[in-house]
Amino acid sequence: MxxxxxxxxxxxxxxxxxxxxxxxxxxxxxxxxxxxxxxxxxxxxPSHYYCLVPDVNLTDKWRESVIPITVVEGNQEQSRCSRYRLDVVKNLSAQGFIPGRDINLTDLEQEDCVDGWSYSKDVYQSTIVTQFDLVCSEQxxxxxxxxxxxxxxxxxxxxxxxxxxxxxxxxxxxxxxxxxxxxxxxxxxxxxxxxxxxxxxxxxxxxxxxxxxxxxxxxxxxxxxxxxxxxxxxxxxxxxxxxxxxxxxxxxxxxxxxxxxxxxxxxxxxxxxxxxxxxxxxxxxxxxxxxxxxxxxxxxxxxxxxxxxxxxxxxxxxxxxxxxxxxxxxxxxxxxxxxxxxxxxxxxxxxxxxxxxxxxxxxxxxxxxxxxxxxxxxxxxxxxxxxxxxxxxxxxxxxxxxxxxxxxxxxxxxxxxxxxxxxxxxxxxxxxxxxxxxxxxxxxxxxxxxxxxxxxxxxxxxxxxxxxxxxxxxxxxxxxxxxxxxxxxxxxxxxxxxxxxxxxxxxxxxxxxxxxxxxxxxxxxxGRIKCPCITGNKTSVPVEPLDGPL
Incomplete structure (x- = not known):
């Protein structure tokens, strides 16, 4: 057969x-x-992203300071998931206050990134993470x-x-x-x-x-x-x-x-x-x-x-x-x-x-x-x-x-x-x-x-x-x-x-x-299970040759 x-x-x-x-x-x-x-x-x-700040009337100093600074693994970097309340920052900027000198930033109230995020494009132009904002609470x-x-x-x-x-x-x-x-x-x-x-x-x-x-x-x-x-x-x-x-x-x-x-x-x-x-x-x-x-x-x-x-x-x-x-x-x-x-x-x-x-x-x-x-x-x-x-x-x-x-x-x-x-x-x-x-x-x-x-x-x-x-x-x-x-x-x-x-x-x-x-x-x-020390099982079925030249 x-x-x-x-x-x-x-x-x-x-x-x-x-x-x-x-x-x-x-x-x-x-x-x-x-x-x-x-x-x-x-x-x-992306390796760097932070809250998007809309194009509002802010001084350069306030625009640089609107994102809080946090410590991550011993390094200081901008917060990725929060910013100072924008309405408060706009008001302080309009009054001429300078952050860090006239205002202690740690005293300001923070808010989530309600306007979305700004993503670094050093590596990617876009991913589904940046497309659908799968970061922070959506991570x-x-x-x-x-x-x-x-x-x-x-x-x-x-x-x-x-x-x-x-x-x-x-x-x-x-x-x-x-x-x-x-x-x-x-x-x-x-x-x-x-x-x-x-x-x-x-x-x-x-x-x-x-x-x-x-x-x-x-x-x-x-x-x-x-x-x-x-x-x-x-x-x-x-x-x-x-x-x-x-x-x-x-x-x-x-x-x-x-x-x-x-x-x-x-x-x-x-x-x-x-x-x-x-x-x-x-x-x-x-x-x-x-x-x-x-x-x-x-x-x-x-x-x-x-x-x-x-x-x-x-x-x-x-x-x-x-x-x-x-x-x-x-x-x-x-x-x-x-x-x-x-x-x-x-x-x-x-x-x-x-x-x-x-x-x-x-x-x-x-x-x-x-x-x-x-x-x-x-x-x-x-x-x-x-x-x-x-x-x-x-x-x-x-x-x-x-x-x-x-x-x-x-x-x-x-x-x-x-x-x-x-x-x-x-x-x-x-x-x-x-x-x-x-x-x-x-x-x-x-x-x-x-x-x-x-x-x-x-x-x-x-x-x-x-x-x-x-x-x-x-x-x-x-x-x-x-x-x-x-x-x-x-x-x-x-x-x-x-x-x-x-x-x-x-x-x-x-x-x-x-x-x-x-x-x-x-x-x-x-398919009869044998002692693991045995490397092969005998069968009466003819063997298909696997040793010949390619």
Missing amino acids: KNYADAVAFLGQWGCFQQTVFLLLCASIMPNGYGAFILIFLTDT WKQPVTTTIFFMGVFCGSFFSGHMSDRYGRKPVLFLTIGLQTAFTFAQVFSTSWIMFLILLFFNGLGQMSNFVAALVLGAEILTGNIRVLYSSLGSNLSFAIGYMVLPLCAYFLRDWKSLLLVLSVPCLVFIPLWWVIPESPRWLLSQGRVEEAEAIVRKAAKWNKVQAPRVIFEDCNINASKNEKEKFNVFDLFRRKIIRTTTLLLCIVSFTVSATYYSVSYNTAQLHVDPYISCFISAVVEIPAYFSSWMALRYLPRRLSVVGTLILAAMPLYFVHLVPGNLSGLSLTLEMVSKYFITTAFSLMFAFTTELYPTVLRNTATATTSTVSRMGSCITPFLLSLSVYYNYVPYITLASLALLSAFAALFLPESFKQPLPESIQQMHQR
Whole structure:
């Protein structure tokens, strides 16, 4: 009995068909790189802002003194959230009183910034913070904005997985790309913070859902080492390239509306790809649509200029008639003990990986005086991390790789808060080391999850664990805000979660050098939880070769 990889082995691994699918799916992932972190610039607050003073008849001396002086961390600076009562100041100025000589300013009554704020434009021409005045008493809206975005990602991940397993990988991929593009463009026309928030939520619905759909689609079409290359390096490098494009665009486009516009319009080029990117033959077979699967493979054979056999999937180890009648959903991830245990363990690890990844990413983007440099450095660190995950996926057991990267990501976080304030370079280095290892773990988890589940549940499982991981990203803004009270709390919390998840990952099944399971029965064969010291599980299912040359 043949598995899918054996049935399509005549195509080869790196023909014209595979190259086209590989490159186009990678291109479709790039917008996720800048979409995931664009809020770094959209919600950033200018370093200097203070109450706006209308153009009223005041002497120069009074205009300079109308903003109170406060002491912040031992330094004197103008108050950001109050001013002296303007009607009193106007009256004193008209009478010729001089502040500091005739009038003791500390005796004057203060008021809120009733006329708005004046913002520095040294770094940004405008952000949503300056557009909607999300400062002082409204400052709580900044972390809420980021959380609402991740709530959209959370909901999108949940529903897109089930839809993808029911209606196909390809329709969901293009639906989510369309959502992301349309609502990113629509945000440009936001006239209030509430309107921006609603559009941002719908933008989030497509943000990472199309990444998961593209990842699963590529993992199911490609085989052997090329599948590993795509799942670990190709898809993630595309994400990193999009991430690096963000600070470059933001540097030249200091206005938030221009940035959104420029990053949304190019996504329209993905529309024609509907007629080029095929549906997953594995998924079609799982639905009993054998003729459609064979048509795609025969087209691939023409592209690769090879001869297809007369019958391709006659002996393939797929019970098409059974799968055609049986529908699967998210509840099937919890009905059987082995699948339930695997799912719960993956959810724990994914939650921690996501929370740590986004916390470190959003925090390191603020570690340099120049936010554009900070964001670019944070993005560049991901490049070697993705190469590391690729090498780990090729040569190391999955479980060992995940456990090791989680432990190595946790260790630097325990020491960051111990670094003296005058050694900021050392703090930056420690955070970047942690970012490197947690990014490696992030990449490993996507590939690991797709390898553990059968075709009928693969996208549902990947999306479900991704959904749980988004809960981790939702807490990121509030976790980072705790540093205002206790600087060490975010670091200790994240490091402790990483160590706990490393222990949980010890009990996951191993998928190294195993074929992608096509049925729930095959997952059960390899999924029996064994002693963590055992690095692999034996199975009677034929092994898809992963050792051959690229």
